[in-house]
Amino acid sequence: MQEIIDRILGGNFDYENGSLEFSCAKIEISLSQGTIYEGSFHILSASEGYVKGSVISDHLRMECMTDQFTGSDAEIFYCFHGEDLEEGDVIKGSFSVVSNRGEYNLPFVVTVEHGMLNSSIGAIRNLFHFANLAKSNWKEAVRLFYDPEFLRLFQGNDAHFYDSYRILSTYEGNEQNVEEFLICINKKQQLEFLTEEKELVKKLPRSADNYGVTENNLTIVRNGWGYTSVRVNLSLRKRKTLQTMIFWETVAACRSTSTAACADLAKISVKSTYIMLILHWRSRSWYSWETV
Numbered sequence: 001m002q003e004i005i006d007r008i009l010g011g012n013f014d015y016e017n018g019s020l021e022f023s024c025a026k027i028e029i030s031l032s033q034g035t036i037y038e039g040s041f042h043i044l045s046a047s048e049g050y051v052k053g054s055v056i057s058d059h060l061r062m063e064c065m066t067d068q069f070t071g072s073d074a075e076i077f078y079c080f081h082g083e084d085l086e087e088g089d090v091i092k093g094s095f096s097v098v099s100n101r102g103e104y105n106l107p108f109v110v111t112v113e114h115g116m117l118n119s120s121i122g123a124i125r126n127l128f129h130f131a132n133l134a135k136s137n138w139k140e141a142v143r144l145f146y147d148p149e150f151l152r153l154f155q156g157n158d159a160h161f162y163d164s165y166r167i168l169s170t171y172e173g174n175e176q177n178v179e180e181f182l183i184c185i186n187k188k189q190q191l192e193f194l195t196e197e198k199e200l201v202k203k204l205p206r207s208a209d210n211y212g213v214t215e216n217n218l219t220i221v222r223n224g225w226g227y228t229s230v231r232v233n234l235s236l237r238k239r240k241t242l243q244t245m246i247f248w249e250t251v252a253a254c255r256s257t258s259t260a261a262c263a264d265l266a267k268i269s270v271k272s273t274y275i276m277l278i279l280h281w282r283s284r285s286w287y288s289w290e291t292v
Contacts, residue, residue, distance in 0.1 A: 018047030020101045027095075027108035029080060033087050033115065037080045045072040045101065053099025062093055062108065069099075080110055087114045115152045117144060127158045131187035134178070135225055145181070146172045161185050179227040192223040193230070 023042035031037045045051045055076050057064045065077040076095070085091070089112040097104040117124040119133050120140055130153060134141035144150060146169060154162040164184045168177040182188045196219045222228055 018045060018049065018101060020045055020051070020053075020097065020099060020104060022104070022106055024106075027106065029108065029110040030113050031080070031082050031110065033082075033085065033112055035082055037082065037110070038077070039080075040066075040075050040077045041095075041106065043069060043074045043076060043097065043099075048072075051099060051101060053097055053101070056096050056098075057093060058096060059091060059093030061091060061110075062095075064095065082110065082112060085112045087112055115149065117147070117149055117152065119144060124153065126156075127153055127161065127185055127187065131182060131185075134182060134188075138175075138225075138227065142173070142175050142178050145169065145178045158185075175227040176229065182226065188226055189224055191226060191228060194221045194223060195219065196221060 021044045023044065027039070027041060029037050029039065043053070043055075050070075051072055051074075052070045054068050055064050055066065057078070061081045063079045063081065065079055066075070069076060078095075080091075082089075082091075091110040093108055095106040095108065097106065120137055121133055122129075124130050124133060124144065130141065130144070133144065150165070150169075151162075154165065161184070165181060168181045168184075171177065179188075179191075183190055220230070
């Protein structure tokens, strides 16, 4: 083998026995940050005859696992070490092949890909994509928000939102903080709550010994999308009931029950993070609605 190398270095090539071909003209590799890549290529001889040679790499990160070959179809294995490379790094080099059929170079290019988050709507590459995911699949967006890989999104124009994310992501799984983050980065509006009724009127029997149950419906409409936590309380002077609920749909119907004998004053309060609505019962026979 040393005789072949010495002859080639001296400019004496033996082309009578044909030349070598490669399974690819260029090796292109894409890998994730901090990973090792293993692969191979083939060295082919189109003509008959004995073929022998050696393979070396001109870059320290590219380890040539098969440094000697013989035969008309030899598979050359290699290993690229990208353990401490950063996203966006590009490494270029070549394999040098010295053989009894001549000397060849096979170039390679290795690119470290920018990381991305995958979701049910595709790759999440920026905060705009994340907002679209939150609108279509809130639960999945919450899970992604607390994923350590979410930090990849704070690049370019989104980099200045990192401090807000660092504060709001402290308590893992908190959905209200995801809501606050989307509002903070101007990707959604603050939720509003409206009622279809301006006042609720209920005629109650005046019989003092009538303890029958009456039912009253109050419809609360949510204007917008996102996380909603609403508490509905009904308090009476003589009797008290308490109802707590969390709803996700655009319209929620709240039902309260009370006895006909509970007199004078009642109050229904609807509380969320941003607003509190209070319904007053001012007499035995009617309700009025106000926002505070």
